[in-house]
Amino acid sequence: MDWGLANRMARMFSPGSQNSVMLAVDHGYFMGPTRRLEDPRATIAPLLPHADALALTRGILRTCVPPSTRTPIVLRVSGGVTVLQEDLSDEDITVSMEDAVRLNVSAVALSVFVGSPHEHSSLVHLSELVDQGEEAGMPVLAITAVGKELEKRDARYLALACRVSAELGAHMVKTYYCDDFEKVVEGCPVPIVVAGGPRLDSDQAALELAHHAIALGAKGIDMGRNIWQSDYPVAMLKALRSIVHEHATVGEAMDILTQEKARPSRATVA
Ligand code: 5RP
Numbered sequence: 001m002d003w004g005l006a007n008r009m010a011r012m013f014s015p016g017s018q019n020s021v022m023l024a025v026d027h028g029y030f031m032g033p034t035r036r037l038e039d040p041r042a043t044i045a046p047l048l049p050h051a052d053a054l055a056l057t058r059g060i061l062r063t064c065v066p067p068s069t070r071t072p073i074v075l076r077v078s079g080g081v082t083v084l085q086e087d088l089s090d091e092d093i094t095v096s097m098e099d100a101v102r103l104n105v106s107a108v109a110l111s112v113f114v115g116s117p118h119e120h121s122s123l124v125h126l127s128e129l130v131d132q133g134e135e136a137g138m139p140v141l142a143i144t145a146v147g148k149e150l151e152k153r154d155a156r157y158l159a160l161a162c163r164v165s166a167e168l169g170a171h172m173v174k175t176y177y178c179d180d181f182e183k184v185v186e187g188c189p190v191p192i193v194v195a196g197g198p199r200l201d202s203d204q205a206a207l208e209l210a211h212h213a214i215a216l217g218a219k220g221i222d223m224g225r226n227i228w229q230s231d232y233p234v235a236m237l238k239a240l241r242s243i244v245h246e247h248a249t250v251g252e253a254m255d256i257l258t259q260e261k262a263r264p265s266r267a268t269v270a
Helices: 003-012 040-050 058-064 097-102 119-136 155-167 181-186 203-215 233-246 250-262
Strands: 020-024 053-056 073-076 107-112 140-144 172-176 192-195 220-223
Touching: 003 107, 003 119, 020 040, 020 192, 020 233, 040 053, 040 058, 040 233, 058 073, 097 119, 107 119, 107 155, 119 140, 140 155, 155 172, 155 181, 192 203, 203 220, 203 233, 203 250, 220 233, 233 250
Parallel strands: 020 053, 020 220, 053 073, 073 107, 107 140, 140 172, 172 192, 192 220
Antiparallel strands: none
16 A cells, blocks of 8 residues: 555544544435534534544535644545435546545545446446545545445345455445444455444444444444434544444443533533
């Protein structure tokens, strides 16, 4: 791995645990103003200091994130379709590598749609992006998108999608947690981070998901809705950090969540 690419990778993963807590706020690129992400600036600001990386689009980066931030950026560079379409897989590359470099991001991310009508083009886009990434020293994160068919999220499917992404040169893969998740990890030679998916029944359920994923070999999380749709997003992010970086149990993480919930907000302290 070239020094520049390795350096960008290292920015996102803690030198201690070698894991990463990425905060995903890129949902608007196909879902519009998602609940509790209607005002991205307000959602992002309190969470930004607690994330190891922030995953978003260039429009939200340029308008809602201060350029003084030290938090590494994972830039989504695929898009072109919205939830109004039945088939979400018809994505193209929407950002040039030149602009990603200009934005000084730490990685670029695109969705791959294995098994979907546009499987071929999404995998070719991944390969082309890896060529450009190797040239520019820019890591590429492949996101194994499942479109609207959530039932596809079994280990057989996700192992296939992750392995294909790694074979085509992705430097990291974002996927979903599933039963037999260790089989997904086993077949994928690059780091895997897990998304949370739609909001679960409780904060505890999201902590359990993260705990299982890390215990079975994930190198981190890249989670959105289960953090910022929680009533206590900062507390939730801190509790998740304890799992990802300190191998806290779910019980220990719940204790952190409870303590953090009890903390007065900055507005109250002032
Ligand atoms: C949207 C994405 C999201 O970044 C990813 O799904 C993580 O967010 P969440 O935890 O809310 O699922 O890739 O396409």
